[in-house]
Amino acid sequence: MLLLAASIVLALSIGSAGFPFMKVWSILLHQLPWMADRPVAWTKLEEAIIVQVRLSRVMLAILVGACLALAGAGFQGVLRNPLADPYTLGVASGSSIGAAFLILFGLQTFIGMWSIPIIAFATGMMTLFAVFWLARSQGKMGIETLILSGVIVQAFLSAFVSYMVSLSQGVINEILFWLMGSLAKRNWGHVSMMLPFLLIGLPVLSYYSRSLNLFVLGERHAAHLGVRVERTKLIVLIVSTLLTAAAVSVSGVVGFVGLVVPHLVRLIVGPDYRLIVPISAIGGGIYVLWADTLARTILSPKEIQLGIVTAFIGAPFFAYLLKRRKAGLAKGG
Amino acid sequence: MIHVKQLVKKAGEQRILDGVSFSLEEGQMVGIIGPNGAGKSTLLSILSGVEPFQAGEVRLRDKKVDEYNRKSLARWLAVLRQEGLPSTSFSVREVVAMARFPYQNWLGDEEANSEAIIDHALEMMGLSSFAERRMDQLSGGERQRVALAKVMAQQPQLIFLDEPTTYLDIGFQVQLLDSVREWQQSNGLTVVAVLHDLNLAAQYCDRLVVLHEGKVAGLGTPLEVLTAENIRKVYGTEAIVMKHPVIGCPQVLLQPQRMHASKQKMEGGS
Numbered sequence: 001m002l003l004l005a006a007s008i009v010l011a012l013s014i015g016s017a018g019f020p021f022m023k024v025w026s027i028l029l030h031q032l033p034w035m036a037d038r039p040v041a042w043t044k045l046e047e048a049i050i051v052q053v054r055l056s057r058v059m060l061a062i063l064v065g066a067c068l069a070l071a072g073a074g075f076q077g078v079l080r081n082p083l084a085d086p087y088t089l090g091v092a093s094g095s096s097i098g099a100a101f102l103i104l105f106g107l108q109t110f111i112g113m114w115s116i117p118i119i120a121f122a123t124g125m126m127t128l129f130a131v132f133w134l135a136r137s138q139g140k141m142g143i144e145t146l147i148l149s150g151v152i153v154q155a156f157l158s159a160f161v162s163y164m165v166s167l168s169q170g171v172i173n174e175i176l177f178w179l180m181g182s183l184a185k186r187n188w189g190h191v192s193m194m195l196p197f198l199l200i201g202l203p204v205l206s207y208y209s210r211s212l213n214l215f216v217l218g219e220r221h222a223a224h225l226g227v228r229v230e231r232t233k234l235i236v237l238i239v240s241t242l243l244t245a246a247a248v249s250v251s252g253v254v255g256f257v258g259l260v261v262p263h264l265v266r267l268i269v270g271p272d273y274r275l276i277v278p279i280s281a282i283g284g285g286i287y288v289l290w291a292d293t294l295a296r297t298i299l300s301p302k303e304i305q306l307g308i309v310t311a312f313i314g315a316p317f318f319a320y321l322l323k324r325r326k327a328g329l330a331k332g333g
Numbered sequence: 334m335i336h337v338k339q340l341v342k343k344a345g346e347q348r349i350l351d352g353v354s355f356s357l358e359e360g361q362m363v364g365i366i367g368p369n370g371a372g373k374s375t376l377l378s379i380l381s382g383v384e385p386f387q388a389g390e391v392r393l394r395d396k397k398v399d400e401y402n403r404k405s406l407a408r409w410l411a412v413l414r415q416e417g418l419p420s421t422s423f424s425v426r427e428v429v430a431m432a433r434f435p436y437q438n439w440l441g442d443e444e445a446n447s448e449a450i451i452d453h454a455l456e457m458m459g460l461s462s463f464a465e466r467r468m469d470q471l472s473g474g475e476r477q478r479v480a481l482a483k484v485m486a487q488q489p490q491l492i493f494l495d496e497p498t499t500y501l502d503i504g505f506q507v508q509l510l511d512s513v514r515e516w517q518q519s520n521g522l523t524v525v526a527v528l529h530d531l532n533l534a535a536q537y538c539d540r541l542v543v544l545h546e547g548k549v550a551g552l553g554t555p556l557e558v559l560t561a562e563n564i565r566k567v568y569g570t571e572a573i574v575m576k577h578p579v580i581g582c583p584q585v586l587l588q589p590q591r592m593h594a595s596k597q598k599m600e601g602g603s
């Protein structure tokens with residue numbers, strides 16, 4: 001939590017218009033109602049940059065990271081698959097197809113700001129079940145088979161989204177940028193759209209974290225200990241997909257966050273989901289915040305996509321997990 | 334305690350269980366025996382309510398098994414599965430503590446003093462010094478002991494064991510079944526165990542249920558059930574049944590069919 005607060009202030013001060021650390025602090029504190037009468041030592045413009053532009057972006061990065069990391073923890077727990085995350089399961093791409101469809105054809109204005117996450121959730125769920133259907137043989141889903149199915153579905157859907165992009169004119173650049181994962185040109189509206197998803201997702205997954213611990217022993221073991229296995233699976237999958245859809249609606253496809261963060265958390269706090277779930281949310285926030293800060297500063301004033309940064313870190317991490325799993329299997333463990 | 338009536342379980346067109354009926358009384362240790370593919374493990378899964386079936390009826394304590402809420406059922410029915418516990422990075426104590434799940438409310442609290450119950454289960458299985466060890470640092474036999482400690486911490490009145498001794502060497506087999514038997518007798522529990530080894534089944538069980546081709550081929554005390562004739566009928570092999578020199582239960586001695594025949598031939602020729 002402390003680390004998160006420190007990261008917020010630090011990330012706020014980094015940017016094309018540099019601000020000293022102390023100034024950011026005082027501007028932030030000034031926003032608190034009981035601090036408002038303190039002397040003002042900055043311009044209106046500076047305050048606007050910090051509060052309107054940077055702070056909203058920082059908050060959004062944290063929310064996106066928290067949602068994706070939670071979704072990853074949920075998928076990994078309920079599928080007992082260490083390689084699962086919204087991206088490798090194809091759910092992120094599935095959500096993006098619904099969202100891209102709405103954005104491209106300008107349909108989102110009909111039902112308001114909730115239309116994108118709702119449609120993204122629907123297509124994400126459909127994708128998830130399509131992937132399960134592909135991966136299932138004789139009632140079982142192999143760990144690698146599931147990921148392979150996810151990758152195949154993801155490849156197909158990305159091609160489809162690219163095709164939709166080619167069909168349309170005008171919005172192309174923005175869409176492409178969004179698809180590769182980006183937090184540029186977002187505002188407080190996006191923050192208030194995402195927050196409810198996290199406020200639903202976090203308590204639900206925390207509630208099921210004890211059941212997820214029992215899932216570690218196997219579904220049958222969990223059932224014998226009184227877990228309603230099918231119900232738990234369905235709810236956790238739905239909530240994880242919902243969190244993914246919310247994140248994708250705002251930031252496009254930001255890969256591997258749900259893979260990297262829960263694993264790092266697991267290394268630190270151990271296998272207990274009662275800790276993994278909440279700490280993944282915080283950790284995911286910090287992780288994406290720093291990834292986004294890197295994304296907007298590394299080639300400053302040009303900006304690279306957030307998705308590129310997370311893939312640079314996440315894909316090698318995925319390779320490492322895969323390799324370690326193979327080594328573990330070779331040892332017979 | 335357990336009433337099974339005309340139970341039918343199909344996998345595709347094949348009938349795994351084909352009209353199984355029997356009743357078991359409370360407070361006994363019952364063995365389910367039979368050849369491979371007779372449907373023993375399937376039967377146990379159905380009895381514990383985690384496997385659906387096509388026809389018939391299964392009642393536990395006069396209530397249909399599929400009408401139970403899983404959590405309330407888990408407060409008096411525990412299952413030890415054949416494949417044992419996976420090697421995870423949970424500690425022994427954490428795994429045993431998971432047995433308290435059915436007693437916890439939605440916040441994860443429970444009324445009873447769970448720590449004392451967990452300690453007792455660890456002590457009973459001689460795991461007190463292992464409590465903080467991680468599961469992936471234990472051998473298969475040690476993990477199976479943890480599994481049994483977990484079953485104990487669940488404080489059940491009915492216990493299902495699915496081939497609990499499969500992956501254990503003979504020392505651990507006897508140790509595990511001794512603990513189960515002692516615990517069963519001192520608490521008046523009901524134990525139903527699928528057992529591969531006929532001799533162990535005869536030594537530890539009050540009654541045996543014989544499954545053969547999806548049907549009950551015999552039910553009774555080991556003395557009634559384990560006869561050379563039954564073994565020939567069910568397993569298709571010749572065996573000699575003798576009395577155990579110390580405890581008096583029937584014991585099965587196998588004889589190699591081919592060598593037996595050739596030896597007879599040699600004897601006949603000389």
